[in-house]
Amino acid sequence: MTEPTPVTPVDAGPDEIEEFLPGRRVAVDDALRRRLEGVCAVVTDAPDARSDASRDWWPVAIGWAANGMVPALPAVVARPTDTAQVSAVVAACAEAGVPVTAAGGRSGVCGGSVPVHGGVALDLCGLSGVVAVDETSLVADVRAGTFGPDLEAELRSDHGVTLGHWPQSMDLSTVGGWLACRGAGQYSNRYGKIEDMVLGLEVVLADGTVVRTGGRGPRAATGPDLTQLFVGSEGTLGVITEGRFRVHPLPPAEGRRAFGFATFADGLDACRRILRRGATPAVLRLYDVAESTRSFDVEGTNILVVLDEADPHILDATLRVVDEECAPADRLDDGLVDHWLERRNDVSALAPLWRRGAVVDTAEVAGRWASLPGLYDDVVAAIGAVGGTVAASSHQSHAYTDGACLYFTFAGLPPEEAPAGWAEQYYTAAWRAINETVLARGVALSHHHGIGINRGAYLEAALGGAFGVLTTVKAALDPTGILNPGKLGLPGPFGGQVWP
Numbered sequence: 418m419t420e421p422t423p424v425t426p427v428d429a430g431p432d433e434i435e436e437f438l439p440g441r442r443v444a445v446d447d448a449l450r451r452r453l454e455g456v457c458a459v460v461t462d463a464p465d466a467r468s469d470a471s472r473d474w475w476p477v478a479i480g481w482a483a484n485g486m487v488p489a490l491p492a493v494v495a496r497p498t499d500t501a502q503v504s505a506v507v508a509a510c511a512e513a514g515v516p517v518t519a520a521g522g523r524s525g526v527c528g529g530s531v532p533v534h535g536g537v538a539l540d541l542c543g544l545s546g547v548v549a550v551d552e553t554s555l556v557a558d559v560r561a562g563t564f565g566p567d568l569e570a571e572l573r574s575d576h577g578v579t580l581g582h583w584p585q586s587m588d589l590s591t592v593g594g595w596l597a598c599r600g601a602g603q604y605s606n607r608y609g610k611i612e613d614m615v616l617g618l619e620v621v622l623a624d625g626t627v628v629r630t631g632g633r634g635p636r637a638a639t640g641p642d643l644t645q646l647f648v649g650s651e652g653t654l655g656v657i658t659e660g661r662f663r664v665h666p667l668p669p670a671e672g673r674r675a676f677g678f679a680t681f682a683d684g685l686d687a688c689r690r691i692l693r694r695g696a697t698p699a700v701l702r703l704y705d706v707a708e709s710t711r712s713f714d715v716e717g718t719n720i721l722v723v724l725d726e727a728d729p730h731i732l733d734a735t736l737r738v739v740d741e742e743c744a745p746a747d748r749l750d751d752g753l754v755d756h757w758l759e760r761r762n763d764v765s766a767l768a769p770l771w772r773r774g775a776v777v778d779t780a781e782v783a784g785r786w787a788s789l790p791g792l793y794d795d796v797v798a799a800i801g802a803v804g805g806t807v808a809a810s811s812h813q814s815h816a817y818t819d820g821a822c823l824y825f826t827f828a829g830l831p832p833e834e835a836p837a838g839w840a841e842q843y844y845t846a847a848w849r850a851i852n853e854t855v856l857a858r859g860v861a862l863s864h865h866h867g868i869g870i871n872r873g874a875y876l877e878a879a880l881g882g883a884f885g886v887l888t889t890v891k892a893a894l895d896p897t898g899i900l901n902p903g904k905l906g907l908p909g910p911f912g913g914q915v916w917p
Contacts, residue, residue: 429485431464508625527869561593581608
């Protein structure tokens with residue numbers, strides 16, 4: 418793949434599209450346009466290219482598209498093919514004071530790649546491919562615009578290894594996006610999140626300087642870990658152009674299990690005990706009764722699906738621990754794991770629901786094991802208390818020795834005579850209920866979707882005094898504030914918070 422998968426169509430002609438979000442839009446004048454064309458492979462202001470670059474998979478924007486609107490349009494789209502071109506584009510924009518919003522597959526669901534203040538949309542999909550693989554050391558260098566399926570296909574066919582990163586957005590997302598948002602794959606219990614996989618980065622700073630961080634050797638003690646400074650920064654501190662990763666030999670054996678628990682809390686405790694004993698099955702996903710019914714057509718139970726892939730001896734030991742800790746539960750047909758594998762990435766129902774007037778989204782948060790049962794109850798109740806809610810459910814999607822991610826799904830339907838703007842009002846009310854509950858509980862605001870626009874207003878409260886450290890770092894690395902402005906709730910020169 419070399420281009421992002423299109424989001425739902427905008428119900429308007431390219432020249433008729435309107436912008437939903439308020440705020441200042443920065444133009445690209447003729448002088449900057451000529452300079453960009455002199456240093457970048459493709460620079461275009463074609464209406465269809467600007468429309469495509471105006472949004473990601475942020476669900477609320479699906480509803481806007483049905484009304485002929487996008488969140489915000491860039492002035493131009495630049496498509497570099499190497500790091501030198503990225504550097505030249507960013508340097509030119511810094512000198513001109515024009516914002517740059519970097520993006521790859523645009524698979525994010527929080528508006529992180531929306532060019533809130535216009536300027537240049539920097540499409541990194543041209544920076545693709547595996548640069549090198551050290552099969553002896555199990556290390557791979559990969560360009561940021563590489564799509565997930567292409568990466569895994571080459572690693573497996575040419576080198577007999579895997580990264581082990583399998584997000585739901587696998588077919589839509591790129592390596593750079595995984596890094597920018599601290600993404601997690603569905604096999605994270607075995608392989609870790611992206612921040613556990615990355616060893617070093619190549620990054621273009623706001624003035625065009627190219628730097629490399631980390632990756633010279635394992636567990637180096639050479640000052641602070643600058644790699645992790647950029648992982649999760651969502652393009653606000655620098656543009657990631659390449660990553661160095663630890664990879665793994667292809668696993669020779671696989672095993673599966675499925676269980677049914679009387680309560681969601683019982684299932685959570687079984688997951689906790691499994692991890693506590695040192696077993697790390699790649700997949701350990703627990704669904705509440707509502708999601709078990711909806712996803713597996715099995716009623717009255719909380720389904721746990723387990724899948725692992727590893728050396729046969731490690732696999733046997735892992736599944737033995739799983740069987741022992743899940744012994745009080747009902748053993749279900751292992752075919753439920755097949756069912757999960759077949760449908761795990763299917764989001765085809767999302768756009769039709771929004772276009773029919775429903776409001777649907779997901780929110781993933783993370784907390785310690787001790788907090789999870791209460792957190793589950795509180796968040797489901799908080800969503801249910803929002804007028805118009807017709808569904809609120811959750812599953813535990815990624816688990817670790819100290820805690821896990823709870824992934825909530827909610828849906829709302831408008832009244833028969835809904836006022837204008839009902840969808841946005843319900844959406845923001847539901848998210849407010851989730852975020853305020855999460856902050857009151859003292860757990861993590863996001864586990865793997867990041868912050869973007871959607872959660873930006875809450876990040877300062879989530880970080881506390883550390884938010885000031887983040888703003889100081891931003892000012893030092895990006896003094897003109899051109900890199901992905903309007904995200905992470907950071908202040909900037911182009912205007913304040915635009916959502917909600």
